[in-house]
Amino acid sequence: MALKKLSKEKMGEVLGELSKFRLVAPAKSDEVVVFKQIGDPQEAFLDYGNSTVPPKKFAFPQTETLFRFMVGSPELKEKNVEEEGTTVIFGLRPCDARAMAIVDKLFSWDFDDPYYLKRRELTTLVGMACVEPPSVNCFCTSLQGSPFGTEGLDMLLTDMGDYYLVQSLTEKGEKLAETLSSQLEEAPAGDEKKAEEMARESEGRIRRSISTAGIPEKLPGLWENELWKRVSAACLGCGICTFLCPTCHCFDIQDEVDEGGEGRRCRMWDSCMFEEYTLHASGHNPRPTRRERTRNRINHKYSYYPNRFGVIACVGCGRCINLCPVNIDILDILDQVVDAQ
Amino acid sequence: MVDVNKLREKAKEVVSRDDVRLLIGYRPGTYGFRARPAFVQGPDEADELIFTPACVNNLATYITLEEKLPVPRGQEPDLRKVAVMVKGCDSRALVQQMEEKAYDRDRILVLGIPCTGVVDMAKVEAKFPGVLQRGEIALEGDRFVLSFNGSKEEVPREELVADKCLRCRYPTPLVYDELLDEAVERFADDDYSDIAELEKRAAAEKWAYWEEKFSRCIRCYSCRNVCPMCYCEDCVLDRLQPQWMRRSVDISENTAYHVSRAYHLAGRCIQCGECQRVCPVDIPLMELNRKFYKDVEELYDYEPGTSVENPPLLSTFKVDDREDFIL
């Protein structure tokens, strides 16, 4: 793995070069940082903590067409993801890349999801190491992650002050490094060690933690525990925690028809915290209150998912804690799970 | 500011009553300066209750949020009261809910807290980033005093106070069974100066402005769910048959969503500002709601949520109602 150096003055050039692909990077919209497709390298906002909304929508769009049709016609026109072209997601945080690696397991489980997998195949992930943990509620190190983690990434950039250290991690990353060969220089000797040290320091500055050992096994036994009532009492039943979660992947499928009969079947993010999510056409709801829905959310992440895919579906990005309107705190819930008898 | 010991004693007394099922108040949050809603069912739980300028949530929302499951055969429904702590703005939500006959007055027991203003938590966290250990905020004179990590910092009130509090007309609750402190005078009148600029813009400019904001919306519905006035059991947004609004998230449906909500709140919004506070992508929703609020006040001399005796504006008709704006 060859280490390269990218001087900061050349960032504009690099982003310009990458604009020949569909380039996705963090950008500022008022005070909110979101990942978006950028045309002008000036739009990229790289001096950020983490984005409010994770970049998952570039693998799993909030709304996407599965196929189009004319009402009454038997012909269904499948959406061709390849038309979206090769994508580079630039500057995402290691936790968000790791989240994609976790969600990949679900979308390739038994039935391959052609939309998601095709898009992932066409996407290169260029991460930006967290030299400083971006939020007080970061806890990636509790979940096998690291502010310098590389899982899921094709390339990792580390801010060394005047320049970025560039590390190609996969074949896709190598290929991208080749594309950028005229902007990259040899990395100074000793940088690898220096970066390792920075990683350790950053990990040391992560301040929240949970010991996840035993939680997946313990959760099923706490089904009727009164803790669920307690932790869900304040829940408003909105979708913030799930929509902002980089590993949440549930969706709804809906048909939409325009005047004239042109229609599409599409899927859109859905949330297990919504009442309507499990509501049967009969009116029966197997998860009738916020208690059952909160319990399902935690169980799904910390028990069902590891049970099936061997990994907890949480990367410790802290978004659900930061932005919950009523301060429902997943670490507080997990602490109660650990303490529960 | 209300004395915390007095507050806890009162809470204990209230939750010990036979006719009270639950008390909704505030307790310290899980980190930093946050506070969160507390659901107290017994006197032993009352000792964690607080009221500080960090208590931003409008608890009136919870009165209508509780799911009503069918009562099992042979059991009686629990008709005991729910006690709720409210600030001035929050109390207006109760008033408006009762104006609309959402429930009977005797179903709730209201503990009023005269409010000297809450903080804007985003401003607090921007000024004091990365505070993990629980800190406290108090108002002393015209300064907020923030105690955290063993130190104290003083900040002028206007630097951290929520914008809505700077124009609050009703800091003392308008409905209560008991007031937990001396009534406070209004701080300032609302002159709507915050929306003056937006009002002056041309239609195309307004459109561009909102298009940019609404394009960020992820339709998490936190603005709807946190809203004390959004208590319809069957929301028009969730309906599939007929389907009034698509679930696709795009500028067209997002706009339809926010505009519909603003219209549904016209003459009903009580200015608690919770929708804007909770929006994860910072859409300035109160600008819409305040424009409607202003129009309603100017056209009908009506302020929602100020008197239980008032019939809801949009379900009344007077022969001398203005109609010169009708096309």
Place this chain on the structure above:
Amino acid sequence: MKNPYIPHEVKILDTWYEAPGDRCIKTFKVTFTDEKVWDTWSHLPGQCAMVGIPGVGESMFCISSSPTEKGYLRFSIMKAGKNTSALHELEAGDTFFVRGPLGNNFPLEDWKGKNVVTIGGGIGQAPLRPVIQWIRDNRGDYGELQLIYGARTSADHCFKDEFKEILEEGECACHLSIDVEEEEWPHFVGFVPQLLLEVAPSPENTIAVTCGPPIMIKFVLQNLEKLGFTPDQVYTTLENRMKCGIGKCGRCNVGHLYVCKDGPVFSYAQLKEIPEAFA
């Protein structure tokens, strides 16, 4: 990559009502418009399919015909929501779309040589019908077949003609019930769980399969236990709201199991461990 979200068009060969009312039940007998689809289609009793109309939506239904019935599929659908109401508008010659087969099946291979008793209620007979048909078409492979079925009224009974035929054949025991007394009803009056106790099938080398309203299933399971059936001798099917049908969209899970993917067929031994299974 095969796209599991793309449905196939089917043509309605025949359609009729099974039961009347606001929530009436209609059966559709269909075949693929493109006959070549049959070459790639194979299902087993218990499996499901997404049934729908582009522009309206899709919902999951069990395939109520057995693979031994060649050249067509059957679906029996209760009118409940938007999609089922639109489907109910369709008549012979019309088309809709089917995506599947999805989910697992009853382990009929493992049941060879055993007696089978089916206990159904209302529309819950739909997933049991292919089991019964399969056994009738592979009669030599199985022991005794006993049918227990009930609905609110005689008019609400699904598959009336077939039950009549089975009763007339007399080859397997068939016990029917209605909830409340009706004139000239020659069979049992009462709830299905009571009828089960009345019939009292022996658990000896027997598999019990039940499907119906949740409250019925609850008492049927209790009564099967009373009769000496062990949880691994009892099978049922679950249903939940579903969207993708292939274990991605999330909503149909009961505990760690996806009904669409790990089910809909579960043994009671499996479900006993999952408190959410009968929520």
